[in-house]
Amino acid sequence: MILLPIPGPAADSARRRPAVPGDRSGSDRGASPVELAIVAPLIILLLFLAIQIAAVFLARSAALSAAQEAVSAQRAYQAPPGAGLAKGNAFLTHTGDWLSAGAVDEAAAEADEVAFTVTGRALSVIPGVTFPVSQTAHGTVERFTVDAG
Numbered sequence: 001m002i003l004l005p006i007p008g009p010a011a012d013s014a015r016r017r018p019a020v021p022g023d024r025s026g027s028d029r030g031a032s033p034v035e036l037a038i039v040a041p042l043i044i045l046l047l048f049l050a051i052q053i054a055a056v057f058l059a060r061s062a063a064l065s066a067a068q069e070a071v072s073a074q075r076a077y078q079a080p081p082g083a084g085l086a087k088g089n090a091f092l093t094h095t096g097d098w099l100s101a102g103a104v105d106e107a108a109a110e111a112d113e114v115a116f117t118v119t120g121r122a123l124s125v126i127p128g129v130t131f132p133v134s135q136t137a138h139g140t141v142e143r144f145t146v147d148a149g
Helices: 009-015 031-075 083-094
Strands: 099-106 112-123 131-140
Touching: 031 083, 031 099, 031 112, 031 131, 083 099, 083 112
Parallel strands: none
Antiparallel strands: 099 112, 112 131
């Protein structure tokens, strides 16, 4: 024989949790959506901040790489004038949009040294805010010398 529970007040009280002294679980109803509404904008702000920081570092890396490419091209043995500028600008055109309005400039250098500075703006996730980027690379010009020994 199978016994089925009889619905009624006795069955309802048996389904409820026993009361624990100090338990106020009934007063916390709806707390999770409110907490989420307070915390969600902060989480989204931190996410955008992390993306912006990564974009600035990628733009700095692209600028430094373009400056190093320009220095490497210009310091080569008997490199024609302007070889570094051409190589640096070609590098910037192929790097993508991490560095917008990027420009390669030949910095003032001595006769046996060459230096290039790349300036531009990092990609911005925040409208109306710009992050300027500037990186410089230096190198010694290669020359053929004869050892007088």
